[in-house]
Amino acid sequence: xxxxxxxxxxxxxxxxxxxxxxxxxxxxxxxxxxxxxxxxxxxxxxxxxxxxxxxxxxxxxxxxxxxxxxxxxxxxxxxxxxxxxxxxxxxxxxxxxxxxxxxxxxxxxxxxxxxxxxxxxxxxxxxxxxxxxxxxxxxxxxxxxxxxxxxxxxxxxxxxxxxxxxxxxxxxxxxxxxxxxxxxxxxxxxxxxxxxxxxxxxxxxxxxxxxxxxxxxxxxxxxxxxxxxxxxxxxxxxxxxxxxxxxxxxxxxxxxxxxxxxxxxxxxxxxxxxxxxxxxxxxxxxxxxxxxxxxxxxxxxxxxxxxxxxxxxxxxxxxxxx
Numbered sequence: 001x002x003x004x005x006x007x008x009x010x011x012x013x014x015x016x017x018x019x020x021x022x023x024x025x026x027x028x029x030x031x032x033x034x035x036x037x038x039x040x041x042x043x044x045x046x047x048x049x050x051x052x053x054x055x056x057x058x059x060x061x062x063x064x065x066x067x068x069x070x071x072x073x074x075x076x077x078x079x080x081x082x083x084x085x086x087x088x089x090x091x092x093x094x095x096x097x098x099x100x101x102x103x104x105x106x107x108x109x110x111x112x113x114x115x116x117x118x119x120x121x122x123x124x125x126x127x128x129x130x131x132x133x134x135x136x137x138x139x140x141x142x143x144x145x146x147x148x149x150x151x152x153x154x155x156x157x158x159x160x161x162x163x164x165x166x167x168x169x170x171x172x173x174x175x176x177x178x179x180x181x182x183x184x185x186x187x188x189x190x191x192x193x194x195x196x197x198x199x200x201x202x203x204x205x206x207x208x209x210x211x212x213x214x215x216x217x218x219x220x221x222x223x224x225x226x227x228x229x230x231x232x233x234x235x236x237x238x239x240x241x242x243x244x245x246x247x248x249x250x251x252x253x254x255x256x257x258x259x260x261x262x263x264x265x266x267x268x269x270x271x272x273x274x275x276x277x278x279x280x281x282x283x284x285x286x287x288x289x290x291x292x293x294x295x296x297x298x299x300x301x302x303x304x305x306x307x308x309x310x311x312x313x314x315x316x317x318x319x320x321x322x
Contacts, residue, residue: 022277033265218302
């Protein structure tokens with residue numbers, strides 16, 4: 001009897017602790033991020049466990065014209081339902097009705113605007129996995145809708161929160177004068193070139209350089225890879241290069257430092273939970289929008305055979321009524 005009483009007390013404490021957790025909903029089950037994030041949140045024995053939230057609901061989504069999307073939906077749906085007890089709903093509206101906050105995790109950026117409209121209308125705090133949208137125009141509209149509705153929102157690659165990148169962001173080498181980052185950048189024909197995967201290395205670049213990029217030139221490296229050179233206000237330079245891994249270097253007023261590493265998903269999940277608890281985004285809309293303008297400007301420079309392209313012009317075009 002004493003054992004049963006102790007067990008009941010432990011279960012009661014566990015249930016009470018979990019009752020205080022934020023209830024999260026996922027929209028788009030076509031990326032490994034959904035199981036990775038959920039494992040970090042649910043597995044209390046994992047070394048990188050992040051407390052404070054649990055995934056309780058999800059909407060499948062999936063894009064039929066992207067094999068890597070539609071081909072993974074059922075696998076991840078099954079894992080969420082059977083391993084983590086996540087309830088799968090038929091609509092995003094149903095997910096919103098049963099959660100405190102939403103993570104749009106769809107790997108395809110094109111449906112993000114319409115998905116975000118529903119979440120914002122439901123007044124749920126929102127994290128958008130990369131890319132924010134399928135175009136710069138979509139990204140701008142998502143942030144406009146969220147601001148108008150007073151809905152907390154943020155988006156980021158996990159690369160932003162790598163330890164070495166954050167150290168430089170927080171002043172370890174003083175003001176950053178120049179930086180170079182690298183990440184894989186496979187292309188997906190339905191997205192601007194860098195939106196699909198190059199966004200990771202570009203996010204690292206903007207994390208250490210900050211806002212203020214004025215022009216972008218796109219070239220090819222000697223081995224035919226993507227190279228994007230950004231000129232920042234004050235004569236600073238930031239370069240993204242397509243490469244086999246995640247790396248980079250920043251040079252500052254007080255020295256230099258490696259940047260751009262990938263430290264797993266836990267640092268990002270920590271920031272997501274903190275954001276949902278405080279409603280304070282760790283990345284400003286202005287910085288994220290400029291990051292996506294940088295990447296869209298790279299495509300425009302490509303169309304113009306590598307000529308410098310003004311970010312102000314790219315942003316003005318994206319903000320103009322279609």
